[in-house]
Amino acid sequence: EVQLVESGGGLVQPGGSLRLSCAASGFTVSSNYMSWVRQAPGKGLEWVSVIYSGGSTYYADSVKGRFTISRDNSKNTLYLQMNSLRAEDTAVYYCARVRAGTYELDYWGQGTLVTVSS
Amino acid sequence: SYVLTQPPSVSVAPGQTARITCGGNNIGSKSVHWYQQKPGQAPVLVVYDDSDRPSGIPERFSGSNSGNTATLTISRVEAGDEADYYCQVWDSSSDHYVFGTGTKVTVL
Numbered sequence: 153e154v155q156l157v158e159s160g161g162g163l164v165q166p167g168g169s170l171r172l173s174c175a176a177s178g179f180t181v182s183s184n185y186m187s188w189v190r191q192a193p194g195k196g197l198e199w200v201s202v203i204y205s206g207g208s209t210y211y212a213d214s215v216k217g218r219f220t221i222s223r224d225n226s227k228n229t230l231y232l233q234m235n236s237l238r239a240e241d242t243a244v245y246y247c248a249r250v251r252a253g254t255y256e257l258d259y260w261g262q263g264t265l266v267t268v269s270s
Numbered sequence: 271s272y273v274l275t276q277p278p279s280v281s282v283a284p285g286q287t288a289r290i291t292c293g294g295n296n297i298g299s300k301s302v303h304w305y306q307q308k309p310g311q312a313p314v315l316v317v318y319d320d321s322d323r324p325s326g327i328p329e330r331f332s333g334s335n336s337g338n339t340a341t342l343t344i345s346r347v348e349a350g351d352e353a354d355y356y357c358q359v360w361d362s363s364s365d366h367y368v369f370g371t372g373t374k375v376t377v378l
Contacts, residue, residue, distance in 0.1 A: 187367065189313075197305070197313065197356050199367035210365045213271075246312055255360035255367065256303035256318040263312055 154178035154259045156247050161264030168237050168268070174230040174247030174261055182225040185250035187257060188232050190243035190266075198243070201232065202250060215241075237268045272361040274370035281376045288344040290373045292357035295338060300359045302340040304333060308353045316355075317342060344375070352377045 160172040172188075188200040201211045201221040209221050220233040230247050244265050248257035275293040282288040292302060302320050305313035315324050317333040320340065330345045344351055357370035 189367075189369075196354075196372040197307075197358075197369040199369060202365075202367065212366065250367075251318070254301050254303075254319045256301075256315055256358070257305075257313075257367075258315050258318070258324065260312040260314070 154249070156249070156259060156261035158245065158247055158261045158264040161245065161266045163267045163269065164237055165270050166238060166268055169233070169235045170237065170266060172232040172234065172245055172247075172264060172266070174232075176228050176230065176249075179249065181223050181228050181230055185252055185255075186221075186223065186230045187248050187250050188221060188230075189246045189248055189257070189260075190241075191246070191263075192240070192243040195243075200245070203230070205252070234266070237266075239268050242266060242268045271364065271366070272359070272368050274357055274359065274368055276355075276357060276370040276373045278371070279374045279376065281378055282344075282347045283378045284347055284349060286347055288347050288351070288375055290342045290344075290355050290357075290375065292340040292342070292370045293338055294340075294359065294368075297338055297340050297359065298336045300335075300361075302333065302335045303358045304331075304342045305356045305358065306351075306353045307356065313356065347375075347377055349377050351375060 155177045187202040218236045244263040246263045247261045249259045304317040307313040320335040321333040
């Protein structure tokens with residue numbers, strides 16, 4: 153059974169950093185495309201970043217240069233390093249598996265809340 | 271950047287048909303995916319590649335895509351279908367993933 157479990161969210165001050173983790177089971181992270189999607193309180197879904205099986209990474213313009221997506225193959229875990237955090241980064245962050253070829257997000261984690269506030 | 275536009279809300283009586291549109295420039299040339307999100311829960315994929323359903327999704331959920339509009343159709347609507355629905359595409363020109371603005375479906 154495919155499972156994704158996020159962790160690492162919490163309260164952080166503006167300008168601070170946080171690293172989110174997404175532990176996967178039931179499949180191999182390194183062989184798949186993996187993505188982060190966020191949702192601000194009361195708002196819609198916003199794509200954040202993707203890492204492809206070959207290692208290429210892409211970012212939304214709103215986080216480029218501040219966030220870094222990565223993976224640890226030995227731990228079968230996806231990460232999102234978030235630096236220079238702003239109030240507008242406050243959101244629930246979801247990790248999701250992306251199906252290669254058609255690019256739908258077929259499995260999602262339960263999400264972890266990041267709050268950026270002083 | 272590529273933009274997907276959805277109506278903010280759709281209301282439908284139980285047993286009737288709900289249609290949710292997703293507008294985008296020449297969206298018919300892209301694969302469109304649809305997600306259902308209930309309050310406090312993660313999104314769930316209900317339709318992928320325009321009109322295919324993942325296992326476990328009822329046949330009442332169907333999709334179509336042509337020209338500048340994709341449509342998610344929910345037939346014989348039930349109270350449990352009340353949720354927010356989002357369309358999504360992959361923009362090959364930027365390698366970005368784009369979500370629609372979201373539609374809240376209310377069952378009357």
